[in-house]
Amino acid sequence: MANDFVEKGGTHKGFAPLKVLFCPRCTLAQLSVAVDPQVLYRDYLYVTSPSRTMQEHFAKLRKLIGEEQSATSVLEIGSNDGALLRFMEKNGASRILGIDPARNLSNLASKEHIPTINAVWDRDAAEDAAAHFETGVDIILARHVFCHVDNWKDFLHNLAVPSKKDTLVCIEVPYVQDLLEGCEFDTIYHEHTSYLSIQSFRAALNGSPWRLHRVERLEIHGGALLLMLRRTDYEGKAQESVRKALESESITLERWREFAVKAHRKIGELSAFVRNLVTSGQEVVGYGASAKSTVWINACSFTRSQLRFITDTTLLKQYRFSPGSDIPIVDEGALTRELPKYAVCFAWNFFPEIYEKEKIFREKGGKWILPHPEIKVV
Ligand code: TYD
Secondary structure (H helix, E strand, O other): OOOOOEOOOOOOOOOOOOOEEEOOOOOOEEEOOOOOHHHHHOOOOOOOOOOHHHHHHHHHHHHHHHOOOOOOEEEEEOOOOOHHHHHHHHOOOOEEEEEEOOHHHHHHHHHOOOOEEEOOOOHHHHHHHHHHHOOOOOEEEEEOOHHHOOOHHHHHHHHHOOOOOOOEEEEEEEOHHHHHHOOOHHHOOOOOOEEOOHHHHHHHHOOOOEEEEEEEEEOHHHOEEEEEEEEOOOOOOOOHHHHHHHHOOOOOHHHHHHHHHHHHHHHHHHHHHHHHHHHOOOOEEEEOOOHHHHHHHHHOOOOOOOOOOEEOOOOOOOOOEOOOOOOEEEOOOHHHHHOOOEEEEOOHHHHHHHHHHOHHHHHOOOEEEEOOOOOEEO
């Protein structure tokens, strides 16, 4: 499991096959297995990044949402440590509630006075949310949650429980078109059970209380979709963006086949590049213990013989070990303390910000290896 960073002597959550299946009819791609969410999320180490990039993303989301609806009351599903709800509250939301299955993160959010229910998004949680908002909630947010969910039918029906006629649902998911175009194979891991196209999402809405109202493409995390939904009994018309986005979408089996070939090539390239550097006596480390780092490291069969450590800003991940390779994760200061010659940036989705921040590394002759979109030394 990509986020299964364990402490010294800790036990791993286990292993599961990682295989993508494709439906040529509705263009949905899904994993062949769904790991029990209790195993994946009960204690969860992914914390929403406090980075500048993420704050800018939140501001963008708020602007887009504001064009549709004033956000007085906001419910967030998969609220993590409450970062987005805090942002919404600071920017005018007077009533907020988060739902998150991770015990550790719900506690963190509650301590910071973000009302949070520790639960998966099921019927009980939906009823609790309905009771919290009494007359129905204005906005429901679900960032990078829907692609983690196995039972979409229940998920969508439960969204109706705390809703009113003009509730706006905003679902953010990684966009499969960007995954294919950028060959972002490192975003394929067990937490992402599906790789959504707009066409497949529309098919999933059939028979649900929701319809697509507006679609926006976002840059975050290598390319994402903001899918805005309205209830089927809402009177306003769907926006042009839905038709346009559907028209510009092209997801085929052929594209997945090309993707597989390219992914193999990229894995081979990074693997050889790092091994050559190490053989010639250069020190290489990893930067960002992202889930993506786990995918890359296992695909390249790196161990600490290739990458001495991985730095990460997330306190919960530090002094743990990367799953599958047992490479140690250390604090971010290690980069400038140890000054390795090369660092592979596994948080490539934040690279412009990281490049600026880690000026000392650069000035002392350190070089970045970027694995995405193509392997490149900066
Ligand atoms: P992210 O790309 O958000 O997620 P995923 O796990 O889905 O691949 O992870 C980025 C990781 O990089 C996260 O663990 C935090 C870390 N990070 C740093 O160490 N330094 C930074 O400056 C930033 C922005 C992130």
